[in-house]
Amino acid sequence: VLRRDDEDLGLVLGARLIARVANVEPAIGAAFLDLGDGREAMLPFKPDARPVRGAAVEIEIRSEARQGKLATARQTGEGEGAPRLLRPPPGVADILRSVVRDADPIEGREAREAADDAEAEALEVVHRLPGGGDIAIEPTRALTSIDVDLGERKGQDSKRAARHANLAAIAEGARLLRLKGLGGLVILDLVGRGHDGAALLAAARLAFAPDNPGVAIGPVGRFGTMELSIPRRTRPISDYLLRADGGLADRALAQRLVRRIEAEAQTVPGARIVVTCAPAVAKAAEPLVASLAERYGARFAVSADASRPRERFEVAPA
Structure with missing residues (x-):
């Protein structure tokens, strides 16, 4: 789960709003909604429940917007009045508690390090599997492919190695798709031949159970692939x-820069911290540095250097 402090909560999974039906398209079974302040969403409907253009409806965001796609909503009742936010979505801490029910979320430096590790992992394409081998996860416009490779498992009994690699790939693939925020059609390209379809199907049902309701899993096909449909709920990381x-992105680099600044501020309490970075990163970091100054004092001087690469910045005590 990733949530920016300047994010529009009205478009986040779980938000409840009053919306106005702006247009109805029976051919595609969807209505376009006006959420106010220039925001839009799509409302799928069944033929016997077509909304009326201009009507106010109460909705809940069920799938966040992503590149080229509007957020989707479900109707929870009739609405009244102008488009507006009725209830914000669950916070990050609430979401984490719902996932891990027997523990409270960690905070502070340990949480920051865990989040940094998760961010790095989410951006990787190739991921190691427990026991050897790897999977490559690559999204396209149409689907997400997961390719399984045996790697160093090849020295074992080939059939046994392939079975273990495929089972590990299903478990890790499910975890990584959630981490990356990916869904839709997923094609898992298994390794080896003569697959135990029943065992792989059972493993997939267990691995993707947290993504229910809405998960559909197909049997292993003649070409050694398994097809899955995973509900899209959150924006891809x-x-x-x-x-x-x-x-x-500039904001992602600015976040990394501010974490460096905070670490330096904790290392040398009271010292003035001088920062040099690319102009775009400096601009994106302005509100973040201002927030940091509220906690550590006005100790930070950020200068923009047009000759500096975006990914490189310097942070040091004056």
Whole structure:
């Protein structure tokens, strides 16, 4: 789960709003909603429950917007009045508590380090499997592919190695798809031949159980692939962290910069911290540095250097 402090809560999973039906498209079974303040969402409907254009409806966000796609909603009742937010979505701590029910979320430096590790893992393509081998997870516009590779498991009995690699790939693939915020059609390209379809199907049902309701899992096909449909609920993490060209977004770099500044401020209490970075990163970091100054005092001087690469910044005590 990733939540920015300036994020529009009216478009986040679980938010409840009053919306106005702006347009109805029976051909695609969906209505376009006006959420106010220029926000839009899509409301799928069944033929016998077509909304009326101009009507006010109460909705809940069920799938967040992603690149080129509007957020989707479900109707929870009739509405009244102008479009507005009725109830904000659950906070990050509440979401974590719902996932791990027998423990409270950690905070502070330990949580920051865990979040940094999770961010790095979410941006990787190739991921190691327990016991050897790896999987490559690559999203496209149409689907997400997961390719399984045996790697160093090849020295074992081939059939046994393939079975263990495929079972590990299903478990790790499910975890990583959740971490990356990916869903929709997923094609798992298994390794080896003569698969135990029943065992793999049982493993997939267990691994993807947290994503229910809405998970659909197909049998292993003749070409050694398993097809799955996973509900899309949250924005992909890459939408937050990456630009269209695949480079890190200015805000993501600014977050990293501010974490460096905070670490330096804790290391040398009271010292003035001088920061040099690319102009775009400096601009994105302005509100974050201001927030940091409220906790540590006005000790930070950030200067923009147009000759400096975006990914490189210098943080040091004066």
